[in-house]
Amino acid sequence: MKKRILSGMRPTGPLHLGHLVGALNNWIKLQEEYDCFYMVADWHALMSEYAYSDRIKDFVINCVVDWISCGLDPEKSTIFVQSHVPEHLELDMMLSCLTPLARLERNPTYKEQLREIKQRDLTTYAFLGYPVLQAADILVYKANVVPVGVDQAAHLELTREIVRRFNRIYGPIFPEPTTLLTESPKLLGTDGRKMSKSFGNFIALSDEPKVIKEKVGTMFTDPKRVYRKDKGHPHKCNICNYFKIFAPDRADGLAKSCKNADIGCTDCKKNLSDLLVETLKPIQEKRKALLSDKGEILNILKMGGEKAREAASKTMKEVRSKVGLL
Numbered sequence: 001m002k003k004r005i006l007s008g009m010r011p012t013g014p015l016h017l018g019h020l021v022g023a024l025n026n027w028i029k030l031q032e033e034y035d036c037f038y039m040v041a042d043w044h045a046l047m048s049e050y051a052y053s054d055r056i057k058d059f060v061i062n063c064v065v066d067w068i069s070c071g072l073d074p075e076k077s078t079i080f081v082q083s084h085v086p087e088h089l090e091l092d093m094m095l096s097c098l099t100p101l102a103r104l105e106r107n108p109t110y111k112e113q114l115r116e117i118k119q120r121d122l123t124t125y126a127f128l129g130y131p132v133l134q135a136a137d138i139l140v141y142k143a144n145v146v147p148v149g150v151d152q153a154a155h156l157e158l159t160r161e162i163v164r165r166f167n168r169i170y171g172p173i174f175p176e177p178t179t180l181l182t183e184s185p186k187l188l189g190t191d192g193r194k195m196s197k198s199f200g201n202f203i204a205l206s207d208e209p210k211v212i213k214e215k216v217g218t219m220f221t222d223p224k225r226v227y228r229k230d231k232g233h234p235h236k237c238n239i240c241n242y243f244k245i246f247a248p249d250r251a252d253g254l255a256k257s258c259k260n261a262d263i264g265c266t267d268c269k270k271n272l273s274d275l276l277v278e279t280l281k282p283i284q285e286k287r288k289a290l291l292s293d294k295g296e297i298l299n300i301l302k303m304g305g306e307k308a309r310e311a312a313s314k315t316m317k318e319v320r321s322k323v324g325l326l
Contacts, residue, residue, distance in 0.1 A: 008039030011059035016202035018195035080304035232258035
């Protein structure tokens with residue numbers, strides 16, 4: 001049997017190029033080798049967007065549309081909405097009984113989010129406990145593997161700690177999930193920081209060509225290149241990095257032209273915007289087709305939810321028996 005994977009995304013806004021190169025391209029490859037469960041994590045979204053929850057429903061639909069437009073296949077992967085499977089919360093409650101409060105307060109991601117996200121009040125019980133729900137998401141499907149980037153590998157350690165404690169107290173049920181380190185090119189936002197919806201520095205998969213060109217026009221380039229005649233330093237330029245990712249066959253030539261001042265930053269921005277428009281064109285054409293029949297998307301989520309709940313219910317039957325619940 002194939003090993004099982006669980007991964008997901010929070011529906012908190014439009015998906016962007018960072019999602020494409022950082023996760024979706026890997027998800028598409030993994031669905032050929034693993035039994036993949038891909039989750040739209042709407043409960044996780046609610047933890048930070050509780051004051052704006054009326055938008056989550058539309059974000060869920062658009063998230064799934066983007067996934068399928070980029071290449072996820074509902075025939076190969078189980079695509080579902082987290083809140084359609086209540087067993088996640090049932091297991092979350094049980095695991096929270098085993099998780100020390102101090103361990104959650106030490107979570108570096110929690111501290112980082114509190115520092116960086118000032119437009120939301122994240123000092124809530126739910127947000128503090130999100131790693132426990134994350135553990136429940138993984139364990140309710142007995143996922144063997146969780147795909148993550150190198151910078152996220154430590155996030156799974158709490159899940160493994162919970163597994164060891166649960167299995168020690170109640171008996172072995174859960175496999176200890178392993179990390180599948182995935183190669184993810186580092187794609188910065190238009191302002192040179194990490195591409196993020198929170199920072200508003202992203203290029204969305206659904207952006208119209210005009211919007212893409214406007215956003216690329218604002219991108220930081222070589223800070224030491226003041227005049228067109230100045231020789232550039234492509235290794236310090238965000239635009240050159242985009243070419244390495246989206247057009248690697250053109251990257252070396254562009255870097256050479258930059259170093260020799262044969263091309264200016266304005267020219268590079270135009271070339272990049274044209275490249276991104278062409279790259280996203282087939283994805284956007286498929287998006288439009290899918291959005292013209294939302295009933296098909298809802299049907300995909302219904303079937304995926306049924307399959308996910310079948311697997312989760314089987315796990316929870318074992319858990320209740322081991323814990324001693326009626």
